[in-house]
Amino acid sequence: MYNIDHSCISCGKCESICPVDAITMVEEKGEDGQGARPQIDLDLCTYCQACATFCPAGAITIEEPAPSNTWSGEKMAMIERKARTGEVPVRGTSARRDLPDFDDLIVRCAQVSRPPIDHYREPCETKVTLGGRFAERPLELKIPIYIGAMSFGAISKRAKLALARGAREAGSAVNTGEGGMLPEERENSDNLIVQYASGRFGVSAEYLQSADAVELKIGQGAKAGQGGMLMASKVVEEISKVRGTPEGADLISPARHMDIVGPEDLKMKIRQLREIVDWEIPVIVKFAAGRVEEDVKIAAKAGADAVLVDGMQGGTGAAPHPTLEHAGIPTLAATTSAHRALVEVGLREEVDLIVSGGLTSGADVAKALALGANAVSLSTAALVALGCRVCGLCNTGNCPYGITTQDPNLQERLDVEEGERAVCNLLSVFTEEASMLAMLAGKTSLFNLEREDLRALTVEASEMADVGLVG
């Protein structure tokens, strides 16, 4: 398919440049005057785009009817970008490729073999206690969904406040992310998880002791096996103060904790955190899903109260394209692997499992719980509730919705009260959706969902999730 628009100047360059002689200049009498116009023989055309590229008037557009999968337009554009800039492309949000996910599973409804529970009349248990293995004061949430780690720096103060208040309203929790704790975040949260990551930004005894749980971040699904960097342009005065770092400096988080390079180190680190917080609050160990079974077993044996596995659909403020698209394990597969690992080390009852990474509905929550999760954590969905359109501009600091920016003018576009309401609604609706599915499967508690309540729609999902195939 091709088009010659009105700007054609009849110069005939396309005819002369075509390497397969597919173009002929033909006299035409149109509304816009008379002149020779190119006609393209599509049987001869190889869609090399030379005519369009070298047309001095930019008058030609030509599209291949069945583009190559290997050399798709998207891939070609990416190659051109790399060639032009000399840099690995970086963007925010998460993997965009088609990956297996919870949509590949369905929930089996109860009928006579077991009766369904009436969602509109009967109750469903949603309260969860997390991290009670060693912590004197485990995390008690009204719902098994909480807001994941997003640092002040990666997102704006207004976004932080809306998330904290929305989570509190819904009886949930929120996570500081790596960038230290905003005082207002603590004031506006009933359950605040503080993150302890490789850069140790904003970490102090006060930070850890004022929390309701500590998340020891080993890795993150969106940038599996990599650290991160908050660009200097985003490190404004308030962020540098909260992080305890110089203003306007690039803040690099190493790919690994400098003092954790093996299982024994992890055990020491967990114990260290416990000593700092006097064994009061849970220590959650967060991994990017990669070598899931090995990592989960190590964390469980090392003394974690809970393990969080972040699948490759998880989001980020900035990550290189190859990492986003080609590293990590999809959340669906990671959930089953993590559950299996805890069973195999005999610590399934002791260690709670939290999963995250690209959860988009209450149905995803229900299926994750059925596969063994005790709770889930979500971040991008919460940002979408605030207005995010998942455009991936987060790394530039120019978020037009005031979410992943430190520009005061852009931040004004985000209304904290509206955001709070949206986040609370989202958490509540996801919980209700999950409960609805649990009840139609005959369960009076979200936590009674089990693998047998699911069936897979594809052979691949069946294998990955260890769930029977439909039919």
Place this chain on the structure above:
Amino acid sequence: MNTQKIDVKELGSKKLNKRLKEIDEEEVRELELIRPESSHFLGAGLRKRLRLRIKGSIGYYLGTCMDGPVIRVEGNAGWYPGDNVTSGEIFIEGSAGDGAGQGLYGGRVTVKGNCGSRTGQLMKNGTVIVGGNSGFMTGLYAFGGQIIVLGDVGEMAGESILGGTIYVGGEVTSLGKNAVLEQAGPEEVEEINEVLREIELPGEDSFSKIIPRE
């Protein structure tokens, strides 16, 4: 003001750390910790202005995340003494393992003897002083603060340094990525020697300094 004596071996670090956090600073300001038996995590998260004198060698993560205490170790220390300290002071009369003063935000960590590798890695501010030599990658990923090494520093000093300064009285084996070597000016040398006099360590006539590349 009373001085209390605590038997570390008898109590164990978990109970000891709890007890330290419960001490009334108005009643007790000094503690003598006997039989430390290289215990780990001593003083973890302690936010009181207590003076601790440890009668022997200590294990990993001494004073991690502490904010205010003054700790003196009459022996050696394991890895990561003074990890992530907010304020206060640690003085180790012997030598220490890797990562002394890692992630320091403030205060001062002094090791009179030698240190292992990666001294002052990830530190944001404060001061780390090494009376002897410091191993490889001293100041790895440092964001700020100062490290003063009176002896030599090992290979790849200042690897990926992003801020702060490493002063070296002896030899620099080699520099890491992003690090440059310069000579410290007379005012800087005088300031360093003033700090060293304060803690009764010998000064130097000159220091070289490692800083991030512009």
